Amino acid sequence: MNNSTLLEYCMAKPGAEQSEQNQWQASQIKVGDVMFAMLCEVEGRQALAVKSSPELAESLREQHSDIVPCEHLNKAHWNTVFLDGNLPDSQFYHLIDSSYQLVLEGLPEQVRQALRV
Template sequence: MTPAEVAACALDFPQATVENPFGPGVDVYKVEGKMFALVAPNGKPPSVSLKCEPNRGTYLRQQYDAVTPGYHLNKKHWITVLLDGSVPPEQVEEMIEHSYERVVAGLPKMVRLRLR
């Protein structure tokens, strides 16, 4: 999966936005001001960091060498996925959706209802 494909997937969710608070070269995808994906498109290889339920993160790290604890993030709740082609695109899409849903689940009920 390419960074452009990750961007298209992330921006397909309700109220998803992209910002560059760390400057060019790092795209941060948010919902209601809360980050759910961080893409480093210029990395060698590019990568995406995603929020992830801890047990699921452990499982994914065991399944794929390209999945590691979140780079510069809370390693318990975030994973980083190298976009080197070793993780099937469908799996990366599921990880992005899981991350978005984790962030939405932490929002106030009225906001969650508006996003559904």
């Protein structure tokens, strides 16, 4: 998996917008002004940060050594997934989809209606 493929996938989501987080040298992808994914480098490795429920976040970390708590974000909700690990591509897409859906559900109804999702 690589950054450009994941960025393209994220940006295809309705309402997705990209911004740069210079402090972390990362690309944040947001919907309704709320981040649902971040592409960054962690310890010299390309990585994806995604949001999930605390229970799922913990479960994923237990199941996959390439998934760890996110260094810069709330560790209960955010995981870092290393791109050079053994996860299948479909798992990255599923994690992005889940994170996007979780963020969408937390947006005000007006914002969701404006996005038409």
